[in-house]
Each structure stands twice: as structure tokens, then as C-alpha cells.
Amino acid sequence: MQELSIAGGTAVVTGAASGIGRALAIGLAQRGADLVLADIDEQGLAETNQLVSSAGARALACRLDAGSIDDNEALAETAFAWVEKPVTLVFANAGIHGLTGALDPDLGVWQRAIDVNLLGPLFASKAFVGRMAEQETPSQFVITASQASVIAAPGMSPYVATKHAVWGLADCLRIELKQANSRVGVSIIAPGRTESGITQGQLERVRAAQGDEAATAYAAQLVTADKVAEVILREVVKRPFWIVPADLDTREMVRPRFEEFAAAVPVGLIEA
Numbered sequence: 001m002q003e004l005s006i007a008g009g010t011a012v013v014t015g016a017a018s019g020i021g022r023a024l025a026i027g028l029a030q031r032g033a034d035l036v037l038a039d040i041d042e043q044g045l046a047e048t049n050q051l052v053s054s055a056g057a058r059a060l061a062c063r064l065d066a067g068s069i070d071d072n073e074a075l076a077e078t079a080f081a082w083v084e085k086p087v088t089l090v091f092a093n094a095g096i097h098g099l100t101g102a103l104d105p106d107l108g109v110w111q112r113a114i115d116v117n118l119l120g121p122l123f124a125s126k127a128f129v130g131r132m133a134e135q136e137t138p139s140q141f142v143i144t145a146s147q148a149s150v151i152a153a154p155g156m157s158p159y160v161a162t163k164h165a166v167w168g169l170a171d172c173l174r175i176e177l178k179q180a181n182s183r184v185g186v187s188i189i190a191p192g193r194t195e196s197g198i199t200q201g202q203l204e205r206v207r208a209a210q211g212d213e214a215a216t217a218y219a220a221q222l223v224t225a226d227k228v229a230e231v232i233l234r235e236v237v238k239r240p241f242w243i244v245p246a247d248l249d250t251r252e253m254v255r256p257r258f259e260e261f262a263a264a265v266p267v268g269l270i271e272a
């Protein structure tokens with residue numbers, strides 16, 4: 001597949017005010033992309049805009065509630081009216097944690113996670129992919145999922161469930177675009193634990209519940225958002241489906257889940 005040129009295009013980044021989104025925006029600016037930055041946090045967004053502008057990028061900052069279809073449509077309309085270079089990359093990256101159990105779930109936490117983590121990428125794809133497909137240039141629609149897309153953990157059922165769900169969304173989108181011979185491809189990013197607003201919140205919860213030593217141990221497991229963005233930007237131009245930027249090899253955590261499924265298939269096989 002033809003590699004994408006970051007310098008030759010415009011990149012849209014949602015969740016650009018902080019963490020992985022901000023690191024992506026800065027990395028894209030350093031590589032010569034024009035940028036459309038979007039986030040619900042307008043102050044953080046202005047700071048990212050300042051950072052990418054200092055790196056020499058032409059940039060536009062737009063307020064977005066990722067869980068609103070109207071906001072996503074307005075963002076796409078504004079972005080395509082503003083661009084001078086084709087939109088070659090759209091990162092549906094905005095996300096929130098979802099901390100409540102599967103046992104005795106807080107339904108409000110579930111609803112917010114569904115709105116931002118699942119409907120956010122769906123609304124972004126609805127708003128952007130058709131417009132991207134009309135361009136002559138190949139482009140990539142990229143969803144930031146998580147290692148929680150393939151691994152379950154206690155106490156964060158809405159996060160795990162919504163991140164599993166966007167894998168399904170991304171895969172269906174990829175298949176349908178391929179069937180349509182579209183120039184738009186799909187990637188899904190599964191970062192490991194990364195320094196960001198989400199993990200800063202988690203760090204403070206660990207500190208409050210278990211003390212400084214546990215917080216220090218938790219912090220030691222995090223990689224910087226810059227390193228994660230570096231891997232994403234190195235790989236995304238090659239347009240793979242999965243991009244897995246993490247310092248921990250989680251293959252042995254993933255394998256038993258798929259083996260459990262594979263083992264169940266012959267057991268349930270119905271004789272013709």
C-alpha cells in the first residue's frame with residue numbers, strides 16, 4: 001500500500017488538548033502537517049495550538065464534544081472548508097476513563113464512556129470518512145482504542161467494553177471501505193499505559209487508596225506520550241490495521257482469551 005505523506009497533508013486530532021493527542025499534534029507539526037485540533041477542553045486546546053504553531057504548523061483549534069454528532073459534523077465542515085492540503089489523517093483519539101465495576105455498575109459512568117469512547121469514533125467516522133473518500137489522495141481514519149480492547153480488567157467495565165466495541169467498529173469500517181475500493185484506510189491504536197490526563201487521575205486514586213509507594217510503582221509503569229506518538233507516527237504512514245505502542249509485551253495476556261474461544265468452538269459444533 002502506498003505510504004502516506006504527513007508533510008503533504010492535513011491531520012485532524014480529537015482529544016488534542018492533552019496526553020497522546022497533544023503529543024500526536026506536536027509530532028505531526030514537527031513533520032510538516034497542517035493541523036485541525038479539537039477537544040472539549042478549550043484551555044488545553046489553546047495551549048496545544050500554541051505549541052504546534054511554535055513548531056511552525058498552520059493550525060486551527062475547534063471546540064468539540066466528541067459524543068455529539070452535531071459537533072462532529074460541524075468540525076468536519078469547518079475543517080474541510082479551512083484546509084489547503086488534503087485531509088490525510090483523522091485521529092479519533094478523544095477518550096475518557098470508565099471506572100465502575102461490572103458488579104453494581106454506575107450507569108452514569110457507563111453512559112459517558114459509551115458517548116465519548118464508542119459514539120465519539122462512530123460520529124467522527126460518519127462526519128469525516130465520506131469527505132475523505134472524495135479526495136484524490138489516500139487517507140487514514142485512525143481510532144485510539146487501548147490494550148483494554150483485547151484484555152479485561154476489574155473495576156473498569158465501561159472502559160474495557162467501549163474499547164472492545166471500537167475494535168468491532170474499526171474492523172467493520174475497514175471491511176466496508178475495502179469492499180467499496182475506497183482510498184480511505186482504517187487503523188486502530190492500542191497503547192499500553194501512557195502518561196496522560198487519564199493515568200494522572202488514576203495515579204492520584206492509587207495514591208489516595210494505597211499511598212505514595214504504590215503511586216510511585218504505578219507511575220513507573222507509564223511510558224511518555226511522546227514515545228507513544230513516535231511509534232504511532234512511524235507506523236501510521238504504512239497504514240496497518242493495528243498499531244500497538246507499548247513497552248510491555250502483552251501477547252501472553254491476550255492469548256488465553258482467544259484460546260478459550262477457540263477451545264469452545266469444537267465443543268459447540270452442531271453436526272450437519
Ligand SMILES: NC(=O)c1ccc[n+]([C@@H]2O[C@H](COP(=O)([O-])OP(=O)(O)OC[C@H]3O[C@@H](n4cnc5c(N)ncnc54)[C@H](O)[C@@H]3O)[C@@H](O)[C@H]2O)c1
Nearest residue numbers: 015017018019020040065066094095146193194196197198
Ligand atoms: N493513557 C493511557 O494509558 C491510555 C492507554 C490506552 C489508550 N488510551 C486512550 O488514548 C486516548 C487519549 O487519552 P489520553 O490517555 O491521552 O488521556 P488525556 O486525558 O490526557 O487526553 C484525553 C483528551 O480527550 C479529551 N476529551 C475527553 N472527553 C472529550 C469529549 N467529550 N469531547 C472532546 N474531547 C474530549 C480530554 O479533554 C483530553 O484532552 C483515549 O482514547 C484513551 O482511552 C490511553
